[in-house]
Amino acid sequence: RLGAAAGAIVYGSLLAQGLSWRQVFAAPLAVQLLLVPTCVWQHSTVAAMRSTSTADDEAATSAGAKPSEPTADKDAPSVWASVLTIDFALMFVAKCCSFVFTQWFMNFVGLFLRSSFGFSAAASTNAISVANAGQMVGLLIGGKYYKALAPFDQFRAITLLLALTTAAPSLLLLRGSLPAVDAIVIPLLFVWGLAFAVPFYLPVGTFALECGGKRNSTFVTNLLDAGGFTFSSAWNRYAAAQSRVESWHEVVLTLVVFGAVSLCTMPLAMYRRLPRAKRD
Known part of the structure; x- marks a missing residue:
């Protein structure tokens, strides 16, 4: 997320200087081409290390010693028994719906700001960096404190955050009746x-x-x-078709719906897995 935020800021700044997107992408392309031989060298190095490790194990076996074995996760539940449950279905639906937001931030929020709010290409790119920065802060700070919470407090925190995730696109839909939305779109x-x-x-x-x-x-x-990925790819096609005719109201409405579905399903899956004593 830090790289995405920094990249968006640099990209927007270069566009603001009058460079075309082709000129901006020339330098990163050269760097990526340099990464190819680096990856090949790294792969050959790892392969050589594995060959050495295999030879050492064979030598230990021939000497009568047992090679080291990874500790098995003997207490792990049956994966298929766990997958074929209501909890997995709830989390699966929540994941599919929330995945759409990743595509929105990566592919469409810049176009939306240019079409609906009159942002320039550079300004919309910088706005994307703000959203990426929000995600980075959420993971750095939220991740630190979230893991320290008790399970029931985690359930409440996720419910609150998903409520905010649903409220944000709802405010964009109310832009016509709430002119103040234009002033707070970047903080939003x-x-x-x-x-x-x-x-x-x-x-x-x-x-x-x-x-x-x-x-x-x-x-x-x-x-x-x-x-x-499957669900969001289907939504991508829909959002792209709507963006061509600048029908952003329908696109944002789907985000509200998906946020609401995630708000109903993910906390419910977490609540169901709480110890019964903690539910009261």
């Missing part, structure tokens, strides 16, 4: 990014670890991400 993007980041990343990771254990948590995370 910061708060929106901050409120969205913690629910999108942290509860899902905790749920995947509880659901699949150390051995299968990556598999559970991949299932949730696959659903999110």
